[in-house]
Amino acid sequence: MAEVELRNISxxxxxxxxxxxxxxxxPDGAFVVLLGPTGAGxxxxxxxxxxxxxxxxGDVLVNGHSLAGLTPAQRNVAxxxxxxxxxPHLTVYxxxxxxxxxxxxxxxxxxIKVKVSRVAETLQIAHKLDNKxxxxxxxxMQRVSxxxxxxxxxxxxxxxxPLSSLDAKLRADLxxxxxxxxxxxxxxxxxxxxxxxxxxxxxxxVGVLNEGKLIQFGSPREIYEDPVDIYAASRLGxxxxxxxxxxxxxxxPTGATSIGLRPEQIHQGEGQESLVTRVEHLGxxxxxxxxxxxxxxxxxxDAHTQLAAGDIVRISPQNPFFFDAAxxxxx
Amino acid sequence: MVYTPIxxxxxxxxxxxxxxxxGLSDRAIAWxxxxxxxFLLLAVNIFPLIWTIRLSFTNxxxxxxxxxxxxxxxxxxxxxxxDSDIWMTMQATAHFLIWTIVLQVLIGFALAYLINMxxxxxxxxxxxxxxxxxxxxxxxxxxxxxLYQPQIGLFNYxxxxxxxxxxxSFSMIGDVHLAPWAIVIADTWMWTPFVMLICLAGLRSIxxxxxxxxxxxxxxKWRQFWTITVPMVLPFxxxxxxxxxxxxxxMFDLVVQLTGGGPGNTTTLTSxxxxxxxxxKWRTGYSSAYAVILFVTVFGLASIYVKAxxxxxxx
Numbered sequence: 203m204a205e206v207e208l209r210n211i212s213x214x215x216x217x218x219x220x221x222x223x224x225x226x227x228x229p230d231g232a233f234v235v236l237l238g239p240t241g242a243g244x245x246x247x248x249x250x251x252x253x254x255x256x257x258x259x260g261d262v263l264v265n266g267h268s269l270a271g272l273t274p275a276q277r278n279v280a281x282x283x284x285x286x287x288x289x290p291h292l293t294v295y296x297x298x299x300x301x302x303x304x305x306x307x308x309x310x311x312x313x314i315k316v317k318v319s320r321v322a323e324t325l326q327i328a329h330k331l332d333n334k335x336x337x338x339x340x341x342x343m344q345r346v347s348x349x350x351x352x353x354x355x356x357x358x359x360x361x362x363x364p365l366s367s368l369d370a371k372l373r374a375d376l377x378x379x380x381x382x383x384x385x386x387x388x389x390x391x392x393x394x395x396x397x398x399x400x401x402x403x404x405x406x407x408v409g410v411l412n413e414g415k416l417i418q419f420g421s422p423r424e425i426y427e428d429p430v431d432i433y434a435a436s437r438l439g440x441x442x443x444x445x446x447x448x449x450x451x452x453x454x455p456t457g458a459t460s461i462g463l464r465p466e467q468i469h470q471g472e473g474q475e476s477l478v479t480r481v482e483h484l485g486x487x488x489x490x491x492x493x494x495x496x497x498x499x500x501x502x503x504d505a506h507t508q509l510a511a512g513d514i515v516r517i518s519p520q521n522p523f524f525f526d527a528a529x530x531x532x533x
Numbered sequence: 534m535v536y537t538p539i540x541x542x543x544x545x546x547x548x549x550x551x552x553x554x555x556g557l558s559d560r561a562i563a564w565x566x567x568x569x570x571x572f573l574l575l576a577v578n579i580f581p582l583i584w585t586i587r588l589s590f591t592n593x594x595x596x597x598x599x600x601x602x603x604x605x606x607x608x609x610x611x612x613x614x615x616d617s618d619i620w621m622t623m624q625a626t627a628h629f630l631i632w633t634i635v636l637q638v639l640i641g642f643a644l645a646y647l648i649n650m651x652x653x654x655x656x657x658x659x660x661x662x663x664x665x666x667x668x669x670x671x672x673x674x675x676x677x678x679x680l681y682q683p684q685i686g687l688f689n690y691x692x693x694x695x696x697x698x699x700x701x702s703f704s705m706i707g708d709v710h711l712a713p714w715a716i717v718i719a720d721t722w723m724w725t726p727f728v729m730l731i732c733l734a735g736l737r738s739i740x741x742x743x744x745x746x747x748x749x750x751x752x753x754k755w756r757q758f759w760t761i762t763v764p765m766v767l768p769f770x771x772x773x774x775x776x777x778x779x780x781x782x783x784m785f786d787l788v789v790q791l792t793g794g795g796p797g798n799t800t801t802l803t804s805x806x807x808x809x810x811x812x813x814k815w816r817t818g819y820s821s822a823y824a825v826i827l828f829v830t831v832f833g834l835a836s837i838y839v840k841a842x843x844x845x846x847x848x
Contacts, residue, residue, distance in 0.1 A: 254745050274748040287746035291764045300760075301750035350750065360749075 204264045204357040204390050205230045211250055211260035213243075220246040221257070222414040228407070231388045233381070235401040237437050238411035244394040245284070247411070248360045251392060253277050264357060275306070280351035281360040286343045288335040294346050295331040298322065301354050321349040324379060326372075340367045348376070352383065359384075359391045365400065377403055398438050402426075410434045432529040435462050441489060443523075444468075444499040451519050458532050462523035465502040473518025478511055492517065582828075589822035596815040609822035619823075621798055622806045625713060629788075629802060630781050632717045633724070634774055640721065641728025642770065646762075648729070649736040659733075663726045670723070674790025677719040681705040681791075706792050709799045716788050716800050720781065728773045735769030736762070771842045775835070782831050803827055 206228040213221040221243045228234050236244045249255040251262050253274040262269045269277055280301070288297050298318045302309040309317070322328040325345040330338060335346060348364050364380075365373045381404045384391050395401060401408050402422050410417040410425060410433070418425055418434040429435035435443050444463045448454035451474060454461065479498070480491035487502050492515060501517075509515065524532040557565075589609055591602050613619055644662060648655050665673065680688040681704070689700040705715040739761065747757045785804045788794070794801035807827065811820035 252749055254748065274745075275751040275753065278751070279749060281746070281749040283742060283746055285742055287740070287742040289743060289746075289761060300747075300752070304751040304756075305753070306751050350746075 205266075206251065206358060206390060206392070207263040207266075208247070208251070209261045209263060211247075211257045211262070213246055213250065213255065213257050219414040221250070223260070224411075224414070224416045225260075226409055226416060226419050228390060228392060231390055232406045233384050233391045233393065233404055234407045234409060235393045235395060235405035236409045236411055237395065237398065237401045239396055241413070242411040243414040244396075244411055245362055246414075248281065248362055248392060248394055251358070252279050252281050252360050254281075275304075277358075278356050279358045279360055280354060280356040282348050282351045282362060282364040284362040284364075284366065286347040288343055288346055288350075290334070290336045292335055293331065294322075294327060294333050294335060294338070297335050297346055298331075298349050298353055301350060307354065317353050321352050324352070324383070325349050325376075341369060341372060344368060345376075348380075355387065355389070357390070359389055359393075361391065361393045363395055364393075365395070365397075380404065398440065402438065408438075410437050429462075429523065430531055432460065432462065432525050435523060435525075435531075439464055441465060441500040441502065444501075445525075446494075446497050446499065448524060450474075450495065450497065455524050455532055457526050458524035459527045460525045460529075461519065462525060463499065463501075463519055465500070467520050467522050468499070468501045469518050469520040470501070470503065470515055473516050475514050476517050478509055478513045478515055480511055481507070481509060490515070585821045585824055588818050589825050591818040593818040593821075594815050595817040605818070609819050610826070612819070613823055613826060618798065619803075619806065622801050622803050625798070625800060626782065626802045628713050629716060629720070629784065629800075630778060632714075633720045633781050634777055636717065636721045637725045637728045637777055638770060638774060641725045641773070642732045642766070644725070644729045645732035645736055648733060662729060665723045666726045668723070670787040671790050673719060673723050674787040677715070677722075677791050678706065681715055683707075707796060709796050712792055712796055712800045716791060719791055720784070720787060723787070724777060724780075728770075728777065731769050731773040731776075732766055735766035738769075739765050768842065768846045771838075771845060775838055775842065778838070779831065779835060782827075 208224055208226050208228075211221050211224045212219065224243070224247065226234075236247060238244050246255065250257050251269075253269065253272055253276075256270075264277075274281075289300060292300070295318060298321060299314045301307075302314045302317060318331070319328065322331055325348060327342055327345050327349065330342060330346075335343065338346065344364060344367050348361075351359055351361070365376055368376065377400060380391075383389075384404075393400075393404065405422050407419065408422050408425050409419045412433050418430045420428075422438065425434055426438045429438075432445060436445070445460050446463065448458040448461045450461065474494060476492040476494040476499075478490060479493050482489040482491070483505070486505060488505055488507050488509075490501050490503050490507075490509065492499050492501065494517070503509065526532055590604055590606060592605050592609075593602050594600070648659055648662070668676075677688075680686050683689055683701040683704045686700075688705065689703065693700045693702075703711065705711045705718075743761060744757060747761055752760065783804055784802055785808065788800055788802055789805060792800040794805045798806075803823075804827075807820055807823050810816050810823060
């Protein structure tokens with residue numbers, strides 16, 4: 203049980219900011235997903251909280267107590283590493299039992315056995331317990347790595363792209379599994395990914411990071427419906443938000459240089475004429491690629507649409523977002 | 534059907550290259566490549582070995598080559614295995630072997646562990662530590678006779694600096710109790726760097742992220758050392774022990790230069806003893822039997838050890 207607060211954290215490597223004055227409060231029991239591209243500072247944030255790296259400035263607090271100066275072992279956090287970091291000379295069972303054997307936990311061998319087999323069952327690796335950790339496929343290693351964090355009950359789980367090397371089906375299964383484990387145990391999770399589906403499906407809160415700065419922090423709904431800038435707007439939503447010149451449809455607020463249109467913000471049937479350049483049938487929906495005054499945009503239409511390339515569709519914006527020259531939102 | 538030239542090429546069965554080269558088959562060419570090494574191996578390894586085994590059942594003396602060779606059965610073996618002097622040399626060899634390996638493994642691993650901690654100038658230290666290994670064993674042997682010199686030797690001076698007393702009150706080479714240790718120390722000085730290098734390779738093969746995972750799994754430094762560092766370096770360490778063991782079983786040059794096998798027979802290792810029997814006393818048949826016994830011993834020990842090593846690697 204823990205409420206975690208990051209207070210004005212900065213960290214630079216060789217003069218380049220990896221994190222620039224990042225603050226956020228992670229409520230107890232929250233599932234926080236940090237979203238951003240490679241190099242945005244997501245992993246660095248995890249390493250600050252875990253204690254593997256020290257911030258240049260700022261502090262991490264758990265339940266109001268500063269963690270400064272505490273080693274990772276003293277912090278009682280469990281971390282899932284992107285590169286698995288399994289103990290190669292040990293079996294899967296020994297890998298999973300390793301954190302439980304910490305003298306700080308004093309777990310009996312029977313308890314260890316129960317906990318390990320329960321986790322192995324959940325992650326579908328029970329039949330691999332006697333294998334050496336190096337004799338596994340990438341996906342299996344990743345599951346062992348997740349399991350090593352799940353066997354104990356830390357104050358905080360830190361997960362660095364834990365599902366990135368799994369196949370699509372297993373990834374979908376584990377998304378649901380992780381979410382329900384978290385919901386049942388009430389654990390606090392800080393989760394890093396660049397996959398927006400993981401963010402949308404699991405997160406109670408999303409933190410959008412870019413170049414070491416926290417752009418926006420809020421529920422997935424909030425960020426989707428009320429993004430603070432172009433960057434945050436384009437991190438969520440599929441197909442991506444269309445960013446077009448502000449005056450493309452006429453009237454624009456003063457100072458606005460671009461207009462942002464999500465598929466549902468594009469009303470079809472009236473307005474400007476646009477040319478259908480491509481139709482993609484995805485089964486449950488159909489994507490329309492349109493060309494409007496030499497600008498490309500993508501939207502969604504009825505699954506059974508009769509439209510084909512070369513047709514003309516009239517479109518008009520509906521409650522669009524406007525952004526200024528710096529990319530900030532104009533209300 | 535009409536094929537373009539490219540399609541024809543694609544359909545053609547490729548000819549084995551070898552069949553075209555002067556009508557030689559692949560197999561013949563393989564033999565031609567392998568033959569020189571097989572011949573060399575037979576000439577300098579296998580034939581001498583068989584010949585040695587044959588001679589070990591005779592009373593042949595190479596400096597009396599004209600005398601009739603008499604087959605005397607197992608008499609040479611019987612004489613060797615019941616000779617208490619030879620058991621003395623075996624004991625000296627075992628003492629040398631065990632202590633050099635123990636000391637070199639402990640000191641070598643400790644040095645590798647220290648060097649592996651990232652500090653400024655550790656590359657320079659590695660170079661300095663490795664220097665003794667690059668010297669000739671004969672030079673090292675000679676060199677240590679000066680260090681062990683009771684009146685002017687640095688070794689005696691340093692020891693008495695810490696323990697007090699007179700530097701010339703003891704002689705590492707001259708004393709029957711100290712001489713076996715004198716050769717252990719000199720060999721350890723020379724070859725610990727080798728063990729260190731192999732351990733260092735082992736330590737560097739462990740990625741940092743494994744230690745980071747262990748940190749997060751709340752393992753203390755002590756536990757990390759015993760559950761991660763030691764098991765992951767162990768295969769490397771065992772390899773180093775194998776190399777040092779085989780090398781020191783054959784030890785000759787350094788010890789001959791340093792003590793010449795004395796005082797008495799206290800530092801006469803089996804290889805030194807064997808050389809005297811064969812090329813000073815010219816008892817060729819007898820020394821052949823001696824060599825066969827040593828060969829079987831080394832071969833047996835090495836194969837048991839390699840089996841253990843493979844087991845460790847499989848773990």
